[in-house]
Amino acid sequence: MTVTDQPAAASATRRLTTAKAISEAIAQEMERDPDVFVMGEDVAAYGGIFGSTTGLLDQFGPTRIIDTPISETGFIGAGIGAAVEGMRPVVELMFVDFFGVCMDQIYNHMAKIHYESGGHVTVPMVLMTAVGGGYSDGAQHSQCLWGTFAHLPGLKVVVPSNPYDAKGLMTAAIRDDNPVLYMFHKGVMGLPWMAKNPRSIGPVPAESYEVPIGKAAVARPGRDVTVVSLSLSLQHCLDVADELVGEGLEAEVIDLRSVVPLDRGAILESVGRTGKIVVVDEDYRSFGLSGEIAATIAESDPGLLRAPFTRVAYPDVPVPYARPLEYEVLPTHRRIREAIVSVAGR
Amino acid sequence: MSVEITFPALGKDPDQQGVVATWLVRDGEPVTAGQVIAEVAVDKVSVDVEAPAAGTVRLLVPEEGVATPGTVIARIE
Amino acid sequence: MDDELRRGFYRQMVRIRTYEEAIRADYHADKTPAWDIGAGLIPGEMHLSAGQEPVAVGLCAHLTADDGLTAPHRPHHLALAKGVDMRKMTAEIYGRETGLSHGKGGHMHLFDPSQHFSCSGIIAEGIPVAVGQALAFHRRGTTNIAVAVAGEGAANQGAFHESLNLASLWKLPVVFVIEDNDWAISVARTASTSVPSNATRAAAYGVAGERVEGNDVEAVYQAAGRAVARARAGEGPTLLEVHTVRLWGHFEGDAQAYRGDELAVAESHDPIPAYEAKLRADGVLDDATVEAVRAEAATEVADAIAFAKSSPEPSPASAYQHVFV
Numbered sequence: 001m002t003v004t005d006q007p008a009a010a011s012a013t014r015r016l017t018t019a020k021a022i023s024e025a026i027a028q029e030m031e032r033d034p035d036v037f038v039m040g041e042d043v044a045a046y047g048g049i050f051g052s053t054t055g056l057l058d059q060f061g062p063t064r065i066i067d068t069p070i071s072e073t074g075f076i077g078a079g080i081g082a083a084v085e086g087m088r089p090v091v092e093l094m095f096v097d098f099f100g101v102c103m104d105q106i107y108n109h110m111a112k113i114h115y116e117s118g119g120h121v122t123v124p125m126v127l128m129t130a131v132g133g134g135y136s137d138g139a140q141h142s143q144c145l146w147g148t149f150a151h152l153p154g155l156k157v158v159v160p161s162n163p164y165d166a167k168g169l170m171t172a173a174i175r176d177d178n179p180v181l182y183m184f185h186k187g188v189m190g191l192p193w194m195a196k197n198p199r200s201i202g203p204v205p206a207e208s209y210e211v212p213i214g215k216a217a218v219a220r221p222g223r224d225v226t227v228v229s230l231s232l233s234l235q236h237c238l239d240v241a242d243e244l245v246g247e248g249l250e251a252e253v254i255d256l257r258s259v260v261p262l263d264r265g266a267i268l269e270s271v272g273r274t275g276k277i278v279v280v281d282e283d284y285r286s287f288g289l290s291g292e293i294a295a296t297i298a299e300s301d302p303g304l305l306r307a308p309f310t311r312v313a314y315p316d317v318p319v320p321y322a323r324p325l326e327y328e329v330l331p332t333h334r335r336i337r338e339a340i341v342s343v344a345g346r
Numbered sequence: 347m348s349v350e351i352t353f354p355a356l357g358k359d360p361d362q363q364g365v366v367a368t369w370l371v372r373d374g375e376p377v378t379a380g381q382v383i384a385e386v387a388v389d390k391v392s393v394d395v396e397a398p399a400a401g402t403v404r405l406l407v408p409e410e411g412v413a414t415p416g417t418v419i420a421r422i423e
Numbered sequence: 424m425d426d427e428l429r430r431g432f433y434r435q436m437v438r439i440r441t442y443e444e445a446i447r448a449d450y451h452a453d454k455t456p457a458w459d460i461g462a463g464l465i466p467g468e469m470h471l472s473a474g475q476e477p478v479a480v481g482l483c484a485h486l487t488a489d490d491g492l493t494a495p496h497r498p499h500h501l502a503l504a505k506g507v508d509m510r511k512m513t514a515e516i517y518g519r520e521t522g523l524s525h526g527k528g529g530h531m532h533l534f535d536p537s538q539h540f541s542c543s544g545i546i547a548e549g550i551p552v553a554v555g556q557a558l559a560f561h562r563r564g565t566t567n568i569a570v571a572v573a574g575e576g577a578a579n580q581g582a583f584h585e586s587l588n589l590a591s592l593w594k595l596p597v598v599f600v601i602e603d604n605d606w607a608i609s610v611a612r613t614a615s616t617s618v619p620s621n622a623t624r625a626a627a628y629g630v631a632g633e634r635v636e637g638n639d640v641e642a643v644y645q646a647a648g649r650a651v652a653r654a655r656a657g658e659g660p661t662l663l664e665v666h667t668v669r670l671w672g673h674f675e676g677d678a679q680a681y682r683g684d685e686l687a688v689a690e691s692h693d694p695i696p697a698y699e700a701k702l703r704a705d706g707v708l709d710d711a712t713v714e715a716v717r718a719e720a721a722t723e724v725a726d727a728i729a730f731a732k733s734s735p736e737p738s739p740a741s742a743y744q745h746v747f748v
Contacts, residue, residue: 190368
């Protein structure tokens with residue numbers, strides 16, 4: 001298990017938002033490797049609807065930062081083709097919810113070409129996409145869906161929760177010869193026009209570095225309950241864990257950082273010590289990530305658990321628009337706290 | 347000798363209020379010339395604010411604090 | 424053209440613009456200065472249709488309640504012109520129990536079965552649905568038609584092309600309307616579309632194609648009339664592209680820096696003052712009528728908003744309802 005890779009304060013006094021950390025990672029890889037280029041809707045002059053490519057057009061110009069038509073199948077497919085010919089495209093799917101119009105290219109082509117070719121063809125491509133809700137964007141613009149993509153073999157899935165990991169995971173994703181789905185929650189980007197958790201701004205080394213794909217991090221060590229989460233929910237878990245210290249409860253918070261590969265070892269190691277687990281997942285409850293974690297524990301040793309497996313997930317309903325409805329179903333601080341306290345008390 | 351950092355004019359209206367959306371440094375931290383120290387915004391237009399000189403930065407407006415163009419939002423000492 | 428018809432066009436366009444201006448004001452009112460997209464009376468995204476009124480008005484003048492219409496993420500002008508109830512639509516936008524979807528859908532997901540009206544936030548994805556509505560009407564032997572409205576950006580999405588082929592092949596009573604407002608968020612049409620006019624793409628699918636320039640409600644009315652008549656007569660689909668203008672941002676809060684000087688040019692082509700001037704010159708409108716039209720619109724809009732604001736929010740428990748019948 002990896003204890004947090006956060007750098008010593010001295011080498012990282014510079015703070016960035018997650019959005020800036022992502023664009024910096026892309027910029028540094030583009031400086032290093034002329035085969036890296038970016039394609040997507042509104043990635044050029046606009047800088048990405050959620051700020052993932054801000055500043056890149058000025059630095060690299062329109063032949064390497066390319067605005068596409070609204071043709072996801074077309075340009076994601078084009079990314080795949082460029083990748084099989086040795087280029088390293090970073091392609092943006094504006095909202096993960098739009099995957100419906102281009103899923104064939106993603107799961108039947110990007111994810112399977114390497115396998116179908118018996119390992120002879122690689123697709124070194126990054127597909128980055130904005131996920132998540134909490135700001136009333138409704139059913140078609142607020143989903144997380146890492147469970148959906150993780151279920152399909154052949155693509156890696158990474159989900160940063162903070163600026164340091166965001167930069168390191170993007171660098172690793174670009175350098176990885178496999179197709180990587182890079183899912184950034186809009187709520188962790190640190191955007192000036194959306195309510196933000198202070199954890200969306202943090203120390204980021206100026207130099208290039210990687211965060212290993214497939215390795216979780218202990219965001220906060222503890223002994224009483226294992227809390228496994230990712231993305232924006234991870235930030236909420238840390239907030240709750242900080243509060244609970246005052247009540248004598250030490251939660252161990254694990255940031256998955258990657259969904260595929262899933263760091264099952266990290267989860268089992270922690271649960272092996274605490275005997276109690278709460279999974280906090282903003283994706284839909286059933287048939288997804290949280291269930292996979294339960295299965296992992298049950299398959300390994302059901303005796304590990306001294307309290308029932310507990311999850312705080314999005315219920316099996318589409319995302320509602322009205323604020324009281326959306327906040328009823330999101331994995332909020334209140335729900336997380338209740339779950340941790342309840343599990344700890346058993 | 348200190349250098350003042352003022353809130354920039356972003357919109358067409360010179361009196362339009364904006365906010366210091368994000369401080370990227372903490373009060374009293376050392377900064378270098380050119381270092382991006384804040385992201386400020388008027389409606390959805392946002393820009394980076396750089397430190398004009400090296401020194402110790404003093405933050406004079408809280409995060410998400412309101413400011414108009416010309417307001418002194420920080421000082422480099 | 425009949426004076427009363429022309430006054431009706433003006434009235435409807437003013438009604439729509441008055442509505443959009445009121446929504447815009449309320450949308451922004453409690454979000455500044457520290458902008459938070461999720462805050463306020465109307466949270467989330469907002470895509471308003473100022474400048475595109477002529478398309479909705481010229482088109483919907485030919486439609487009945489029984490004709491279908493699927494609209495994109497910028498739906499208000501189409502909903503209002505189609506006949507969707509303004510109070511219920513407004514309550515939905517304000518996320519209230521009394522809204523069309525009881526607060527579940529919001530501004531991009533307005534559904535009114537009584538008008539066979541729906542909209543979607545996924546670009547071009549309402550187009551196949553309109554084809555389906557046309558299929559149903561055709562199978563039932565009615566003269567009802569379906570209309571799919573989308574932007575010029577949507578014409579580069581697969582669903583657009585599949586829908587045209589299918590509707591043409593099966594000779595369905597559907598009209599495809601493209602609102603070309605020159606911009607797909609920040610990407611100009613010239614940077615997204617391989618041909619100067621989507622109307623020419625109609626030939627690729629064996630359907631009639633027409634492009635209307637000038638953003639003029641009467642020209643839209645004439646062209647839409649031809650397309651609607653063709654569909655009702657069982658002669659198949661039409662692809663009608665209208666060159667219109669997006670006076671405001673793609674969404675509210677869009678600074679539109681990417682438009683450069685073009686923005687001022689666009690703003691000088693507001694279709695409503697232009698049409699008013701034309702009608703005044705033709706003696707169809709005078710000061711008294713204009714004032715009456717504006718007052719009537721203001722009253723209706725204020726009433727709808729008051730209805731919305733005084734309506735209760737949905738109960739949190741209702742979030743779990745309506746997943747299944």
